[in-house]
Each structure stands twice: as structure tokens, then as C-alpha cells.
Amino acid sequence: MPELPEVETVARLIRPQLVGRTIVGSEVRWTRTLGGLSRPRFARAVAGATATRVWRRGKFIAIDLEREGTPCGALVVHLRMTGRLHVELPEAGLARYVRVALDLDDGRRLFFVDVRKFGRFRYAAEPEVLFRKLGVEPLGDEFTPRWLAAGLRRRRRMLKPLLLDQGFIAGLGNIYADEALHAARLHPLRPSDSVGGTKARELHAAIVGTLAAAIEREGSSFDAFYRTPEGRPGSYQHQFQVYGRDGKPCRRCGRTLAKIVVGQRGTHLCTRCQRAPRGILSRL
DNA sequence: AGCTACTCCTGGTAGC
DNA sequence: TGCTACCAGGAGTAGC
Numbered sequence: 370m371p372e373l374p375e376v377e378t379v380a381r382l383i384r385p386q387l388v389g390r391t392i393v394g395s396e397v398r399w400t401r402t403l404g405g406l407s408r409p410r411f412a413r414a415v416a417g418a419t420a421t422r423v424w425r426r427g428k429f430i431a432i433d434l435e436r437e438g439t440p441c442g443a444l445v446v447h448l449r450m451t452g453r454l455h456v457e458l459p460e461a462g463l464a465r466y467v468r469v470a471l472d473l474d475d476g477r478r479l480f481f482v483d484v485r486k487f488g489r490f491r492y493a494a495e496p497e498v499l500f501r502k503l504g505v506e507p508l509g510d511e512f513t514p515r516w517l518a519a520g521l522r523r524r525r526r527m528l529k530p531l532l533l534d535q536g537f538i539a540g541l542g543n544i545y546a547d548e549a550l551h552a553a554r555l556h557p558l559r560p561s562d563s564v565g566g567t568k569a570r571e572l573h574a575a576i577v578g579t580l581a582a583a584i585e586r587e588g589s590s591f592d593a594f595y596r597t598p599e600g601r602p603g604s605y606q607h608q609f610q611v612y613g614r615d616g617k618p619c620r621r622c623g624r625t626l627a628k629i630v631v632g633q634r635g636t637h638l639c640t641r642c643q644r645a646p647r648g649i650l651s652r653l
Numbered sequence: 654a655g656c657t658a659c660t661c662c663t664g665g666t667a668g669c
Numbered sequence: 670t671g672c673t674a675c676c677a678g679g680a681g682t683a684g685c
Contacts, residue, residue, distance in 0.1 A: 372679095450679070
């Protein structure tokens with residue numbers, strides 16, 4: 370599933386293809402992908418607009434637009450589970466899953482391909498409004514061990530759902546939350562306000578380290594879905610310590626890894642490395 | 654405030 | 670072989 374490392378990879382790779390290009394036409398094959406805007410309104414909003422910047426906020430990709438030098442909103446893309454962006458030539462087998470296509474002034478097209486239709490390709494006059502509810506950028510300056518320790522203390526929640534809350538930290542998803550908790554030896558059900566300064570520092574390092582290492586490998590691909598805009602799979606799946614490894618031995622201690630459900634999400638962990646909090650007998 | 658359940662979608666797969 | 674039932678999963682929303 371595209372999380373921060375995958376989204377960052379996509380943004381980096383489509384940036385040089387899009388910046389400076391003007392949108393001369395649009396085709397919408399699945400209206401709900403637009404997130405509420407009608408096709409004509411969308412078409413009017415983007416026609417004639419030029420892309421000035423491609424950037425990432427949490428799991429969103431933003432493409433800033435302008436007309437005659439005046440900013441005029443942005444395209445705000447969320448890949449959700451199966452969304453992809455390609456400039457030109459989506460693989461032939463995926464052509465039927467194209468939901469939106471934009472015609473560019475150099476004759477190429479920007480394709481938004483999304484098998485499960487959960488992704489969004491929106492136009493926003495004021496993208497900042499969409500981003501206001503997002504939490505801290507985990508690779509930004511504001512995300513420090515001190516900030517995390519204070520945040521964990523203040524929010525009294527189970528660690529796993531808290532890490533997935535985009536209003537707390539923007540960009541973590543199911544995979545990297547599980548990997549970070551394992552790296553920090555913290556149980557996903559542990560109440561956040563029971564985590565002291567030392568463990569908070571470990572979790573901070575685990576989050577930053579996991580995300581940075583995954584970006585270096587262009588994210589994770591373990592099924593047919595996530596690919597870079599060039600069609601390449603990422604390779605961080607080979608570094609997974611827990612995600613998708615239930616039933617296999619923990620690489621750190623040898624214990625068979627477990628899979629439980631936390632907040633309707635599959636959650637992978639080592640019950641030896643990640644000790645259950647007091648009072649949690651067994652949800653295994 | 655925080656938790657759970659439900660919804661959106663489809664391809665893949667387990668089970669028969 | 671072919672069928673059905675069920676599952677995964679971000680995020681928004683509703684209800685407790």
C-alpha cells in the first residue's frame with residue numbers, strides 16, 4: 370500500500386515530467402475519483418493551468434497550478450491502496466483501470482490508474498485547507514524525540530491506532546507502523562501514555578529510520594499494485610522484519626511472529642521482542 | 654476523547 | 670474445473 374515512502378518516490382519521479390507542463394485537456398472515466406467535483410467543473414478548473422511544483426504532504430501528492438503567473442489551486446492526489454501515476458503509457462494490462470487522464474502540452478498524458486477506485490485525484494482551489502487536519506511530517510524538523518514523547522503522553526491511545534492517525538503523524542500506514550513498533554520493541558496495544566522518554570526516543574528513531582530506508586529503496590512492492598511511475602517495483606519488502614511474516618521466525622529472537630487485529634487492521638508483531646502491556650492477557 | 658462498526662471497491666484466493 | 674464466499678485495506682462517518 371502506498372505510504373509515505375512510496376508516495377515520496379512517486380512525487381520525486383513525476384516531478385521532472387510535470388513541472389512546466391500545461392494541461393490542455395482532461396478525461397474522467399470514474400467520476401468519484403474526483404472526490405465530489407463534477408466532470409465539467411474539474412475540466413474547467415484544470416484546463417490551461419500550468420504545473421509549477423510537485424510536492425508531498427503526508428500521503429498526499431500536490432501539484433501546484435498557475436495561470437498567467439497567478440496561482441490557481443492544485444491537484445491533490447491520494448493513491449490509497451492501488452492508485453498509480455504514470456506520465457504516458459500505462460502498462461497495457463492496466464489501461465482498463467485508468468480513472469483520470471490529463472493531456473499535457475507536450476503531447477503526453479498523465480494517467481491516474483486505480484484498480485480499487487479508493488484513490489482520489491482532486492482539484493482543490495485551496496489545498497492548504499485539505500492539509501490543515503494533518504499531523505506532523507515525520508521527516509520534518511518539527512518531529513523530534515521530545516515532540517513525540519509529549520504527544521504520546523498527551524494522547525491516551527493504543528500505539529498502533531495512534532501511529533496510523535494522520536492527524537497525529539502524517540504518512541505512516543499499516544506496514545511502516547508495524548515495522549517501526551517492532552524496531553522499537555513496543556507492543557501495538559500498549560497505551561501511548563505509558564511510554565517513557567527513553568522508549569519514545571527509540572520509537573522516534575525507528576520511525577525516521579524505517580521511512581528513510583524505505584525511501585532509499587523506492588518503497589515496498591509485494592503484490593501487483595505499487596509501482597514507481599516508471600513501472601519498477603520498490604525493494605524495501607526484502608527488509609521487512611514483521612509485515613507479512615506471521616508464522617515465520619523473528620529475525621531478532623527466533624520466536625514465531627504473530628498476527629493480531631487492532632482497530633480492524635492486520636497487525637504483525639513478535640510477542641517476545643514486543644512485550645504485552647499489563648492487563649492485556651491475550652488478543653493473539 | 655477514544656473506540657467500534659460500517660462503507661467504498663476489486664482481484665485474488667480459500668474452500669467446496 | 671468452476672463456483673461462491675470472503676478478505677485486504679486508508680480514511681471518512683456515525684454511534685456509543
